[in-house]
Amino acid sequence: MGDWQFTALLLSNGVLIGLMYSLIALGFVLVYKATDAVNFAQGEFVMIAGFVAVGALTVLGVPLWLSILAALVGMIAFGFALERVMLRKLIGRPVIAIVMATIGLAAILRGLGPFGIFQGTRPLPLPLPDEPFVLGPLFIPPIQLVGGLVSLLFLAGFGYFFLKSRKGIAMRAVADNQQVALAMGINVERYFGVAWAMTGIVSALGGVLWGNMLGVDVNLALVGFKVFPVVILGGLDSIPGAVIGGLIVGIVENVAAGYVDPFVGGGTKDFAPYVLMILALMIRPYGIFGKRIIERV
Amino acid sequence: MIHRECGILKTTYEADMALYPLPIAKYAVAAFAVLFFLIVPLMLHEYFLSIANLVWIAVIGALGLNILVGYTGQVSIGHGAFMSVGAYTAANLATRLDAPWPVNLLAGGLMAALVGAIVGIPSLRIKGLYLAIATLAGQLIIEWTINHVTFISGGVQASIEVPRPRLGPYVLSSQHAMYYFLLFFVVVAIVGTMNLVRSRVGRAFIAIRDHDIAAEIIGINIFRYKLLAFAISSFYAGVTGVLYTYYLGIANYEQFQIGVSIDYLAMIIIGGLGSVLGSIFGAAFVTLLPIVIRYAMEAFSGVLFSQATVHNLIPALRLTLFGALIIVFLVLEPEGLNRLWRNIRSYFRVWPFAY
Numbered sequence: 330m331g332d333w334q335f336t337a338l339l340l341s342n343g344v345l346i347g348l349m350y351s352l353i354a355l356g357f358v359l360v361y362k363a364t365d366a367v368n369f370a371q372g373e374f375v376m377i378a379g380f381v382a383v384g385a386l387t388v389l390g391v392p393l394w395l396s397i398l399a400a401l402v403g404m405i406a407f408g409f410a411l412e413r414v415m416l417r418k419l420i421g422r423p424v425i426a427i428v429m430a431t432i433g434l435a436a437i438l439r440g441l442g443p444f445g446i447f448q449g450t451r452p453l454p455l456p457l458p459d460e461p462f463v464l465g466p467l468f469i470p471p472i473q474l475v476g477g478l479v480s481l482l483f484l485a486g487f488g489y490f491f492l493k494s495r496k497g498i499a500m501r502a503v504a505d506n507q508q509v510a511l512a513m514g515i516n517v518e519r520y521f522g523v524a525w526a527m528t529g530i531v532s533a534l535g536g537v538l539w540g541n542m543l544g545v546d547v548n549l550a551l552v553g554f555k556v557f558p559v560v561i562l563g564g565l566d567s568i569p570g571a572v573i574g575g576l577i578v579g580i581v582e583n584v585a586a587g588y589v590d591p592f593v594g595g596g597t598k599d600f601a602p603y604v605l606m607i608l609a610l611m612i613r614p615y616g617i618f619g620k621r622i623i624e625r626v
Numbered sequence: 627m628i629h630r631e632c633g634i635l636k637t638t639y640e641a642d643m644a645l646y647p648l649p650i651a652k653y654a655v656a657a658f659a660v661l662f663f664l665i666v667p668l669m670l671h672e673y674f675l676s677i678a679n680l681v682w683i684a685v686i687g688a689l690g691l692n693i694l695v696g697y698t699g700q701v702s703i704g705h706g707a708f709m710s711v712g713a714y715t716a717a718n719l720a721t722r723l724d725a726p727w728p729v730n731l732l733a734g735g736l737m738a739a740l741v742g743a744i745v746g747i748p749s750l751r752i753k754g755l756y757l758a759i760a761t762l763a764g765q766l767i768i769e770w771t772i773n774h775v776t777f778i779s780g781g782v783q784a785s786i787e788v789p790r791p792r793l794g795p796y797v798l799s800s801q802h803a804m805y806y807f808l809l810f811f812v813v814v815a816i817v818g819t820m821n822l823v824r825s826r827v828g829r830a831f832i833a834i835r836d837h838d839i840a841a842e843i844i845g846i847n848i849f850r851y852k853l854l855a856f857a858i859s860s861f862y863a864g865v866t867g868v869l870y871t872y873y874l875g876i877a878n879y880e881q882f883q884i885g886v887s888i889d890y891l892a893m894i895i896i897g898g899l900g901s902v903l904g905s906i907f908g909a910a911f912v913t914l915l916p917i918v919i920r921y922a923m924e925a926f927s928g929v930l931f932s933q934a935t936v937h938n939l940i941p942a943l944r945l946t947l948f949g950a951l952i953i954v955f956l957v958l959e960p961e962g963l964n965r966l967w968r969n970i971r972s973y974f975r976v977w978p979f980a981y
Contacts (some may be wrong), residue, residue, distance in 0.1 A: 341730075354833070367755050419955045424754040425701045429895055431958050432888055436949030440942045553881045557759045603763040607748070610760050613754045 339579060339587040341467045344433060346577065347579020348477035349538060353552060354559040354571040356531040362566040365526035366416055366427050370435035372553015374528065377438055378404050378536025379545040383451045385423045393456070397537055404529030412525040416441075417518065440597035453540035466476040476538040483531065488568050504566070517626070558602035562609050564619025573617055578602045596604075631715035643824050667805050672854050675801040677917060680874020683870050686815045688893040689902065695891070696900035697823055698855035699835030700749050704761040705863050706886030707768035710746075710879055712738040712864025715880040716780050717786040727791035727872065734868035735861040741768065742860020743853045750849055753838070765884055772879050785878040786875035788871055804873060811869060817860065819902050822858070831855055835900075892948060898964030907963040915951075916944040 357371050368374070381403045385396035415434065419427050456473060461468040491497040502510040503520045511517050536545075539552050558578050563570025585601035609616065636642045636669050646652045652797065691705050712734035715970055719725040719733055726801050749757050773784050780786040790799045791807065798807050822828045830851045833841035865875035871877045897908020959965055 367758075415953060422956075422960070423900075424758070425695065426956050426960065428701065428755065429891060432891070433979030435950040435955070436888070436945045436952070438949075440945030440947075440949060474958050482651065519896060524967065557762065560661050561756075596770060596774060600767065606692050607760065607767070609764050610748050610752060610756060610763075614748075614756055 335587065336584070337466050338468065339583045341469060342473070343580035343583035345469065345473035345477040345579070346583065347576040348480040348572070349473065349535075349542075349575075350433075350460045350552075350555050350559050350578055351484060351572045351575030352476070352480040352538070353535045354556050354563070354575055355480075355568065356486065356528040356535065357556050357560050358563075358566060358568060358571045359487070359527050359531065360524050361587060362522045362568075363500050364412075364416070365504075366419075367424070367431065368528065369428060369431040369498050369530070370553070371528075371556045372550040373438035374407075374532035375535045375539055375552055376442070376545075376547065376550040378529075378533040379453060379540035379549050380442070380536075382533075382537050382540060383453050383545045386453065387451060393454075393566070397533075400533040400536060401530060404533040405526045406529075408525035408527070409522045409530030412522045416525070417521065418437070426508060435553075439547055439550055441485070445611060450544040450546040452539065453545050455537070455541045458542075472538070472541050479538065480536060481572075483534065484568060487527070491568065496520075496523070528550055554599070555602065558606040560604045560616070561614075562616055564616030567616065567618035568622055570618035578605070582607055627775050634761055645820060647826075656800065662809060663806075669804055671848055673802050675805050677758045677914070679779070679801060679808050679873055681910050681913045682805075682894065683866055683873060684890075684913045685812050685864055685906050686869065687866035687890055688897065688905040688909040689815050689819045690859045690866065691890045692894045692897075692900065692902070692905045693819060693822065693831070693862070694855050694859035696894055696898075696904075696959040697835060698852065699756065699826065699832040699838075700852060700855060701758040702761040702856075702859070703758055703884070703887050704742075704765040704768070705859075705890045706865035706882040707765040707792060708742050708860040708876075708883035709740045709867030709870065710885065711768065711860075712867030713877040714772055714786070714867075714879075715864070716868040717788050717871055718778065718780070720788045721780075721786055731865060731868050735864040738864025738867065739857040739861040742863065743857040745860075746853050748855025749852050750956075755928065762884075765887055766878070770881060772933065783878075785876050786871060787876050787957075790875065791872050798872075808869060808873070812866065815865075816902060816906070819905075823902070824880065827851070827854065838898045887947075892952050894962075895952060896962055898962030901962075901964040902965065904964030905960050907967065912948070913961065915948065919944050919947065 353371060353375055356374060357368050361364055361370050361502075374597045377605040378400045381418025382400040383397045385391050385399040387391060389396075391399070411434070415430060416427070419430055453474065459471075461470045462474070489497075491501055499510070499515045500520050500523065502513065502515055503517050507517050535552075536549070538550060543549055543552070555578060557573040559571060561574070562577050563572070582598045582601050589597045589601070629652075629801025641647070645656070650805070666678065670678065685708065687705065694700050694702050715737040716727075716730035716734040718728075719730045745761060745768075748760040752760060772778050790797050792798065793807075796803070798804055830846045833844070833846055834848060834851055834855075838848060867882065870881065874881070889970070893908035893912045894905055895908070896911055897906070923940055923943065945974065955962055
């Protein structure tokens with residue numbers, strides 16, 4: 330295989346994986362945009378969505394479409410409930426309180442993993458062929474292609490929702506200024522709930538797609554660690570930022586892994602995005618598309 | 627005199643800043659000294675002493691993190707990584723150069739302070755959430771570096787055995803010896819922190835926490851003091867890492883992963899942000915929690931689960947309870963155990979009378 334073919338392969342892989350990162354990062358962005366809360370439990374959201382889907386599929390034995398639906402409904406309910414029980418009480422508290430609360434939530438969800446209805450890693454089979462599509466020098470696994478397409482679809486969908494729909498405009502108003510939104514007759518608390526439910530939807534899809542790629546167990550939550558480089562690069566409150574950030578992180582980690590891993594013995598994939606993120610924080614902390622509201626002290 | 631004040635009756639700044647606000651505080655400190663230096667080590671079994679030692683190590687780390695998060699208001703999710711820097715510095719010095727423990731301890735602390743100050747550089751431009759994510763990146767990058775650079779980690783296992791610390795001719799190998807060894811540093815750390823936060827530097831930290839722009843306007847060099855806070859906090863972390871390495875007899879990066887950083891954050895939140903006593907409460911609470919859970923689970927294990935599954939479930943249960951406690955404290959008692967203790971104390975202050 331030629332040198333450029335290797336690079337092309339790394340790039341194509343990076344783009345598709347990057348789009349799948351974008352999908353998960355979208356969950357983070359939606360909540361931050363609407364409620365100013367940061368979700369350090371995004372990976373765990375994806376994990377429990379995977380657990381619900383696999384649990385419905387293998388333990389209850391329902392068909393695949395129903396188990397995906399179960400994951401969606403379950404995560405929407407979870408999002409609403411979480412906002413009601415925990416996050417509403419933390420409105421107006423310092424950042425560290427919300428950060429720690431979501432870290433605590435992550436600990437709870439991860440700790441509950443082994444108490445679930447099944448033990449060990451379970452596959453989440455989707456009706457897709459195993460053989461990769463061969464396009465010239467490129468090998469594209471079908472799941473990544475589907476994942477990338479689903480991500481694009483949802484990113485476009487949420488983009489449309491925020492730009493055009495009545496609810497989306499209301500949510501943008503809430504994100505912009507809660508008091509003015511209240512004065513305009515928008516039910517701010519309800520939209521907080523809606524934002525968390527939307528994160529639930531995104532996480533459910535992420536759980537199904539990533540669960541299919543990696544298998545469903547507690548380690549599925551580790552995918553959440555990729556969210557931070559993506560959102561910092563793209564901008565914390567920007568949907569196009571999530572896409573661009575995801576693409577950058579996907580490409581960088583694949584290229585870095587392809588070229589650096591042979592020298593250091595693996596692990597570059599988890600390392601390179603964070604180096605990039607530190608650089609981004611130093612140079613452009615609000616990200617590529619983020620709002621420039623960062624105070625400099 | 628054994629009496630308590632019945633209100634805030636201080637008339638001078640000196641009285642307000644005093645280490646012993648009342649004579650009773652001196653007696654209390656003396657009583658605790660007797661308790662922890664004589665009664666506890668003589669009464670407790672070796673196993674319980676080893677738990678007490680873990681608590682002492684955690685107290686030093688929690689004090690360090692509280693200086694940064696509680697007093698200076700800079701969020702850090704990289705405390706565990708700074709500990710690993712200290713631990714590996716000491717382990718390498720001990721095995722390669724055969725350096726004695728005081729040198730290792732100081733070198734570990736200083737190296738961690740240096741790395742901490744470097745990780746803290748982004749704090750000059752960003753704060754809050756962004757800083758939390760930046761320190762998280764610092765944690766992951768340091769973890770990866772130690773794990774992948776064999777010069778630091780000493781091979782594939784990334785663990786280095788260290789010899790026991792010796793004091794003159796004595797080798798500190800028993801839990802009793804370690805107890806006194808660690809307690810000495812706990813006392814130094816507590817007194818050091820108490821004096822730090824009532825000094826000029828500590829007041830600058832608190833000013834930055836309360837309002838950074840106002841602090842800059844009254845002439846506090848934010849650049850210097852933020853980095854200083856990171857350095858001091860990381861020095862404590864490095865010392866904690868070195869002590870933990872000596873306690874275990876081995877430096878292993880798995881003891882300092884991101885979960886440890888979160889444990890320490892939980893300690894100071896459960897204990898109380900910006901309080902020395904809170905750090906101690908929190909460290910003891912978080913360290914003892916899994917042990918209590920294990921006893922409880924073993925006691926009830928026959929009823930609910932089989933013995934084998936209990937051992938698998940303990941870490942998971944610990945994690946769950948731990949997360950729940952963080953959330954409960956954040957929602958219900960943001961000032962932590964320290965606040966509960968103050969409430970109890972102020973209730974008994976004028977006890978038989980209502981006012």
